[in-house]
Amino acid sequence: MTESSLTPVREHNTLRAATSFLLRNSHIVALIVLLAVASLASPYFLGTRNIMNVLRGAAPMLIVSAGMTIVIISRGIDLSVGSILGFSAMLIGVLMPYGAGIAIVAALIGGTILGLINGLLITKLRLQPFIATLAMLIAARGFVYIATDGANIVMRDSPAWFKAIGSGYLWTVPIPVLIAFFVWLYAAYLLSWSRLGRHIYAIGANEEAARLYGIPCDLVKIKVYALAALFSAIAGIIMASRLNVAEPNVGQLMELDAISATLIGGTSLDGGIGGVLGTVFGVLILAVLSNILNLLNISPFVQMVLQGVIIVIAVVMSEMRYRAKS
């Protein structure tokens, strides 16, 4: 044992290094493999237009998942992101007659207030995040149905610039993709470069220690849920603009995809571990998967089965990665 480590066998080390690299970057590898398979399977896949369409479709999910990642790093969960997205889209539809600017501001504020309520329920009433946001998931959707009577609101008088938020382009880049990029950039800054980010990781890993060292845990958590809700509201505005319709069902079940993407990206439900870079890969893996299956005319039901399998594989791999590091 000692001898072999004194005279290292090159192949053995290379193999081990390769294994550890693959393990560390499993989500990157998975995406590359998926892209390769996709370009072989369908000649349309690698076209700029198809790629941009995939990205545009994924943009709201990218934004919502960035918020979900921050919440999960703080050792919480937010089941209400889809409903808050729907709530914000509803506000857009209802308030559009008063002007697109007013509608957007109201959607951002309204969504964030729901997030603040989540945060207050969790910190002041000591509800578990699962319970508080489950209640919000149901109640916020209820509000949407009340306000819309369960029917679509078609926005006939919305200005062109509002429609551009969801369907415009800057050169060849869809505007939703640009918005998602800036939201992602902000989330990455927040988590890695700000004091608040350090505190979010600390609370997720060891809330007792964080409290002991004077970190205002309640305030940090309230900010986390408010931020996740703000991101959902931004995604809601994009969805409403893209369709130019406020659908009462928009965003339904999105929380499950956002949690999936976050977990596939290597963020742990145990808190304190992960980041938004991994989540981008998680979202893209799911988006590309769905695109390939569409291009190949395979049923979306198959996609659901595959997504389940991918989550299991991804979480097992990130557990292995975590153990390999410690």
Added chain:
Amino acid sequence: MNQAVDAAPILSVREISKSYGGLHAVRQASIDIFAGEVVALVGDNGAGKSSFIKMLSGVMQPDAGSILVGGREMQFHSPADARSAGIETLHQSLGLVDVFDVRENLFLGRELTTTKWGVLPVIDTRAMRRRTEELLARIDLKLPSIDAKVRSMSGGQRQSVAIARLLLEEDVRLLIMDEPMAALGVNEGQKVLQLIDSLRTKGLSTLIISHNLEHVFTVADRIAVMKSGRLIDVVNTREVQHDDIVSMIMTGRPLLAKTAAPA
């Protein structure tokens, strides 16, 4: 014991008492602690050791008596008050964040920030790294890597990181530790003892609660014995034997009483 007769104590505790309802946890306990000495506080469970140090670290307030730091009488209304007087306390739960490295743990809750591109506030990793290295050099603490997550460290190293965390501010004069070796193996405990010993040479004082008399005799300059809330006596480690301390803990009588004729 190297303090001159005229050296003023850094901490003077004068006859402090604390009771909970009818129970007298601490009765008129007094002690002086001088710069650069290690004082061990020993006694049976329930002797009042924890209540005693809680008053010094500001967690509890004494019912009577006074606490003087550098000759000035102080009122500690909170741990923050004690901290600003230069008294830091290591609690039994270390409160380290496992997934953070040494630097991140040391600066948790007091991260340094700088401004990037004139507008963006960002954490100043470089400055915190530099100060971490300075701190570890100052207290002679060697760790495998300051970039290692504390999760991957041994119990003694983790305990050392927790102690180092208390010493980040340079105006610390007294460290209070409640059973710092309790959960550690023999070798790991030795490392913590070495650290305490090296802090003494830097002029820092330590008040340490320990049940392990072997550790106490290794590291302490003086030993304070408590029994039933009373601080019986403070003796020089060099002048006593293991059995003397055991008998003081058991009988609650000061050492001289042993040789003095019974009244």
